[in-house]
Amino acid sequence: MGYLLRRLVGLHLGLLALMAVFRAVFYLVHAEPALRETYAPHLTAAALMGARFDLLVLGWLTLPVALGLLVATLRGAPGGPQRWLQRVGRWYFVGFLVIAVLAAADICYWSYYQDHFNVMVFGFREDHTMAVFGMIWDMFPIPLILIGLVAFVLLLRVLLRALLGTACASDSWGRPAVAVGGALLVLTCAAAAARGSLGHFPLRARYASVSEHAFVNATVLNGAYAMKEAVKARMEELGGPPLAERLGYADPADAVAALTGAETQGEDLDALLDALTQGPWPPLSETASAGERPHVVLLMMEGQGSHLIRYHRPPGFDLLGRWGERLDEGVLFPRFVPIVNSTIGSTSAATTGLPQSADGVPLPQSRHAAKAFRTASAAAFRRAGYETHYLYGGQTTWRKLDRFLPRQGFQHVEGLRTLVREEGLDADDVAFWKVHDEHMWSYLRRQLREAETPQFWVVLTVSNHPPFDKLRGSDELPLLVPPAALDAKPESVDGRLRGIQYAAHELGDWMDDLAEDGTLERTVLAVVGDHNTGDYAHYTAEATLDHWGVPLWVRAPQSWAVPEPPDRMAPASYLDLLPTLLHLAAPDIAAPVLGRSLWDATRPPYAWNAAGVFLAPEGVVLADQYGERRMRWSEADPLLLVPADGDAPDLDAVLAWGRALLAVGDHLVRLHPEEAVR
DSSP states (O other): OHHHHHHHHHHHHHHHHHHHHHHHHHHHHHOOHHHHHHTHHHHHHHHHHHHHHHHHHHHHHHHHHHHHHHHHHHHTOTTHHHHHHHHHHHHHHHHHHHHHHHHHHHHHHHHHHSSSSOGGGGHHHHSOHHHHHHHHHHHSOHHHHHHHHHHHHHHHHHHHHHHTOOTTOOSSOOSHHHHHHHHHHHHHHHHHHHHTOSSSSOOOGGGGOOSSSHHHHHTTSOHHHHHHHHHHHHHHHHSSSOHHHHTTOOSHHHHHHHHHOOOOSOSSHHHHHHHHEEOOOOOSSHHHHTTOOOEEEEEEETTOOGGGGGGOBTTTBOOSHHHHHTGGGSEEEOSEEOSSSSHHHHHHHHHHOOSSOTTSSOGGGSTTTTOOOTTOHHHHHHHTTOEEEEEESSOTTGGGHHHHGGGGTOSEEEOHHHHHHHHTOOGGGEETTEEOHHHHHHHHHHHHHHOSSOEEEEEEEOTTSSSOOOOTTGGGSOOOOOOGGGOOOHHHHTTHHHHHHHHHHHHHHHHHHHHHTTSGGGEEEEEEESOOOOOSSOOOGGGHHHHHOOOEEEEOOGGGOOOOOSOTTSOEEGGGHHHHHHHHHOTTOOEEOSSOOTTOTTSOOOEEETTTEEEETTEEEEEETTEEEEEEEOSSOTTSEEEOSTTOGGGHHHHHHHHHHHHHHHHHHHHOOSOOOO
16 A cells, blocks of 8 residues: 555656646746746745645546545455556546646637636637637647647656556555555545645635736646636526626615616616616717717727837837827727627627626627617617618627627628628638728728718727738738837737738728718717737736727717817726717717716716726726735826725725626616517
């Protein structure tokens, strides 16, 4: 029995060493150079805490083995430790291979999402799977990774044979009491390791917070534990009590009162919508007050980071092209965040005006997908006399948009097939699963010019989404030499940044074309990033807004002389898009909304993002798996943060607002019946 115990100890030390290698690779691949000097003392603490999380994963891997060993010793199974070691070798081979694959995949996942595995990982199954495969093929050297996988499999087999060698193992269990005692010892150690702690509480993700630097904390967790957390979050979304109840707002009237301060006249849907209704708004120009209806275009640009705009410096870093030359014609809101860090999450928020579905699944794919939400943006603009469109550069069957959006008031849902037909495109004009922006702009330009009624368009561009292939005319664009301050990853220059440059240049050219015949001066335009990919630079907690934020740029016709908003620096989110656009283009139309017009100073300027980011004028609260951190806006750079002194009680209000917001959204989703669009 002693030989068997020594073999198990040696095995786990060897597997811990392999997991430490994966952690080191994660650090070397993703850590910025400055981190290695500034936070070097913290890395030892991160490595030690990481070893505890690794041991926790191995504990769960060993628990079935330990139970089997106890049964074998109680039964006096034939073959003794020798046969038992031969059998468990297969278990450890398969189990640790899964752990290793998760660790490697998590390293790649961080490259795109700047996060460990989270609920977004389930998009692999829910999205266009072949398109995701294509993106992965474009971003990573898959052949080399497969060769590395084969080499690792061979290495693992050799290590397990060496660590679980049976040449000196006995074929007899020996004295039963000693054998059973040894098995109980293994089971006790495995259970303690799986708990991760000998204290009052088991090891949890929040214990990974060993440094004020977010990336140092991120090195603590491993892929297997992160996947467990993602699965746990997904199960919580799909089951259990309603979100509003978990947040302490089982009564919808209480949630609405906490969000808006308004008293409801009941708890049914109509009463809640009445309490949430805003408008009519004071017109922002004489033209708007005269009742003239301009076209309204809400343009969502894939993966556009908010902080990139401030690095636009032609000719060396001409990221925005002709659009950059027009920035002063509109208002840029730099403290803007998406609701969810995904394209489908932003699409859902922009079209429904809701923060998320009741169960966390994107609304177009949830059990609520057949509902017509009366908070929908297209429904409000239809009441104002608009013809409503959704235009997408890919297939409209993506995430079932072709079925979901018509229920939200969109009269036309158009995508790749429409663009190929109407623009006469052939195979050379279409990239992998998408039509490039120049063809979308050509189609949209013609539709706006020929329209006889006011038009409301929500447009999603995907040229700046990997794979970055066939960017027509990209060879003619200025070369990008990112400034040192951007700290851009080298691989992002020819990929992500090049795609963003192409999309921005095409946007500027489209605006120039619309200006030629005056269509631009009959159009309210909002340009917003759909989500921040965060894969082109490194981020610290101080750069939270750079990490998760996206730009919002709003342009009204120049002749309208729209006044400056009360505060360009006020935090805002996707929920503020509908009230802002209505205020500009159709201020006489009231609508139930959860956000506020950015030209309305009477509502609290708060914003929330699903990464656990709560933004207020006073600062930001980061509430994620690592715990709660309170930050202040930096006086030196108003887009960066610094740690808050003390508990910062003035930030409690934004946390209460955020919980109320999610609770109201949950109630609205569940209370809406399946009904025809109003």
